[in-house]
Amino acid sequence: MSIGMLSTEQLYHKFLECTGVSTDTRRITPDCLFVALKGDSFDGNRFAEQAIASGARYAIVDDALVAERDRSNGQNHYLLVPDCLTALQNLARHHRQTFNFPIIGLTGSNGKTTTKELMAAVLSKNYQLYATVGNLNNHIGVPLTLLSLNEQHEMAIVEMGANHQEEIALLCSIAQPTHGLITNVGKAHLEGFGGMEGVRKGKGELYDYLAQHAKTVFINSRDKTLTVMYRERLKTIRSESTFAEAIFYPGEETDLIQESPVVVFRDSAGHEVTTHLPGRYNFENMLAALAVGDYFGVSPEDANRAVSDYNPTNNRSQHITKGTNTVLLDAYNANPSSMAAAIQQFAATPAKRKVVILGDMYELGSESEAEHAALGELIAKSKFDLVILAGKDMHYALGALPNAYYFPDKFSLHNWLMDNPMTDTHILVKGSRGMSLESVIPFI
Known part of the structure; x- marks a missing residue:
């Protein structure tokens, strides 16, 4: 039978x-x-x-x-x-509907995971919170995240990753976020999205869902692209439905005092906060976490403490001391936008000797040659003491970097690092996840 x-x-x-x-x-x-x-x-x-x-x-x-x-x-x-995948997604959707607490949907080209971790640190001061673990942020990971929720939780942060259009729309239909935030729209997954306009449209699917279901959106007022995307949806949806609320941040002035080697900022009450993260781009992630915390009633003192105490251990903006060397390990992922931000920040970092070890940027499709060549020009302007490149597409950067060391594979790179030990050096290590450049750390 x-x-x-x-x-x-x-x-x-x-x-x-x-x-x-x-x-x-x-x-x-x-x-x-x-x-x-x-x-x-x-x-x-x-x-x-x-x-x-x-x-x-x-x-x-x-x-x-x-x-x-x-x-x-x-x-x-x-x-x-x-179909097992569809069953998993439907099961997660059904489970999500048994909860009525806030679920914050989070996406963006860069900074998703760091922003998620900062938001989680802040919101955990007041709530029993569950947030996406690791990189469970796709069509399988989001259902698994939702199925981890239980009656003890009071709030959730669901990170949503995508490399093609309509993926965020699917994830929203499963997670059904009550609140949402896009960190930024940049040059990531250009191959799958079909160029920058495709990225903009794909990430904007979170705004589409929030607008159509009259939910709350958090928007970085300093980001013109995100502000325009929000206004476009107000015009398109008109009277049928619209955002229940739009929270533009930063609200009260928060001043960036220092961005390297780590961010130091002063809040609106004049309190100075020292963090463990470098760069203006991470300051933007902090502002998002502070804004969300403020909206949900976390005190400024607790929020500042959470941001100050957060210390990454996930290959993102991670400081590592190796002998007399200081390594900034940012090897979880890379695309033209995040690579440019990291290089510019590292170039501004005061240090006697600075070296960059950079790996391929993946999923750029037909744009890969041009983007790696442009990266080479940016690196050349930064005047680092030593430039080390690895991966098959990084050779496109060599045109602007005649003195760079280039290795098509990591095995050769590891050998060179062992034969050429460094001392008293600041080193930036960054590349796409597929490069797994954290493997160089034992050889530095």
């Missing part, structure tokens, strides 16, 4: 019996719910039996033969659905 497909409601009752959700058999916890997703080179259905054997209570599968084999053995561990 064939096994019937389960509805989202039926799946949800099974989910409530479980202790959590996993899509990876290497991370099975007792009585969790395993979701058998498919990838380019794997089929999660093949691992469902292993998940159950490892302690999962149920496995969501979309292969009827797998489910029937389980039933024929007198078991009832497998939950059959038409």
